[in-house]
Amino acid sequence: NADITDNVVELIAERMQKLPQTTQEVLKLAACIGNQFELKTISILQEKSLQESYDDLWLALQEGLISISGGVSAAFQPANPSIIFKFRHDHIHQSAYSLMPIEDTKEIHLNIGRLLLWSLAWQEEDRNLLDIVNQLNRGIELVDYSYEKQEIAKLELLIGRKVKKATAYDAAYKYFKIGIDLLNESYFTTQYELVYSLYIEAAEAAYLNGDFPGVKHYTETILRHSTILLDKIKAYEIQILAYGSQNKLSEAIDTGLFAL
16 A cells, blocks of 8 residues: 555565575676567576576576566476566566666676677578667777777668668668767778768768758768769769758759759
8 A cells, every 4th residue: 555656666676686696697687688588698698508597597587577488387497599588577677777787787788789799690681680789889989999890880881771761760860870980081991881881871861850960061071081973973962852851942953063
């Protein structure tokens, strides 16, 4: 009868803190992955065998904090790495996540993204790739190495194009901008095709989102660095579309004549 609705997460978190440390750690890791997670993913992240990871999760299963998707009995001893666990309630997921110090979450998300990316054989159409990129992005400012920046930028371009195709223009714009933030303008000389693709996609996404200052910035950067005429033409086309959308018809005509 007590009015404790607003404190449910705190109460469950306190209950979790009474569990063994190994169980707490695996639940925190699982919470960073999401509301549901595969046994093989936890095993990779823990750098343990499938059975060891399952054993770490066993008490959480017994306590009813998590369950095995598909209604499989908790007594089932796994041989299949694709077993999917899920938190029994969003509040439980939030509680497990709340046990993680805020200052640690960015590094953990980045490490999860890295481990998933390099440990799992993914294809371009892989449904897990979006989750991997989102994990990386939550700690993206901690990425320092040039090679890793380039590899992640390729993924941002790939995912951005996928979500743009699904007409999620705002989300696509964010992925393209993250890719650009990873690679500054100097990369036009060493990674031209990748950087050009990110900028032209960002320019088009800016137009589709009505961010006309963004269109100006990205297209002018392309025109400043590109030496390929057809690449410049694409930038001019986007500028013309943007001017048309703003009813700046004289500017649109002038840009078209200049490009011609």
